[in-house]
Amino acid sequence: MVGAPCVPIVRLEGVLTDFTWLNEPRNWNVENGVLTLKTEANTDFWRTTFYGFRRHSGHARLQAVSGDFTASVVVRGDYRELYDQAGLMLIIDETHWLKTGIEFTDGLMHFSVVVTNGTSDWSVIPLAQAQPNAEVHIRLTRHEAALRVQFHLGDGPWQMARLCPFSGEDARIGVMACSPEREGFTAQFEGFCLGAPISRDLHAS
Template identity: 35%
Template sequence: MAFELVPPSEPLDWVRGTWLHPPVRTEHGPKGELLVEPAAESDLWRRTSYGFVHEDAPALLAPLPVGTAMEVSFALELTEQFDQAGVLVWVDERTWTKAGVEVSDGDLQLGAVVTREFSDWSVAPVPEWADRVVTVRVSRAGDALTVRARVDEEPWRLVRLTPLDPESQVTAGPFCCAPSRTGLVVQFTGWRQGPADTAVHPED
């Protein structure tokens, strides 16, 4: 059973956002898309397993109040190890969630990293999504953040359900990074906001 969600009704102009970390360059395309080139070896990660802290991935953020959802769409043209793009949900440098698609060990992976001082990571392979348009949706309701994603107009997939303090001031928006190389350019094709999801599962 497909889970139909109310699409966000308010397109967000790229100028509405503020860069958490500025990219190497940006360029506006003829259809309103935003091309972003992250810095070489940029990433977001805290400690777990690898031991390092990286906090320099470019992310264009706008407020995500309780009761709202945000969607980011991008062309999936990732090719090198750890190339990634999606949505960053930001509280502070020790509390954040990133979700989207990443190249890991030669495969496209749909996943999320939830960080509360230490990062975790969950992935699932999506090789069939190559060269298509991906949309990642984050929805903030009550004490929870629900993350979903889909390719083109296919059904939504639940990626993650994680706690998020309803008292926290939260921003969110498109992010990308290239931990292992230079020259990645991500084409973001849409950024929208609207009401939060009313259910986690179709039967709710």
């Protein structure tokens, strides 16, 4: 079980060697605790469902995790093109992973969750009131074989976006960004934390 205090993302600058890139972008840096990256062209994580293709080319900065935990981060992005996306990722291997965060579709920012267990699914919550480059807080918790995804905007309360099964003890957790339809999408991540899981009470205030 992870029980250490939260890990600030500034340590991704290379001080903490446990973090590694999956598909490292050419353009990224960490300054004042904020990780900023620009995506490469046609990057994505997806497997088969509906579209028929398999892509594992998105950018993710990850570290090992096992047992129960809570991870959180604050995300901003210049969402403009279809499927621009940024958030958290939990991955076991190329066929078993979860990504969650903001995804731009139908002209709006949406809170998105994709769970892949051999094939991918996709659920979205439209954020009609969200302004471009708005800060979005994302939280992912594992309780045994279940994952709980939450988010909030500004000073609003945490909202649950997904509760789903996710088997497998050892995995990697971190931040991700993709831009299936372009290159140069800019995403920023601040305050990444990894620590002991929050309470199992789904309806706590």
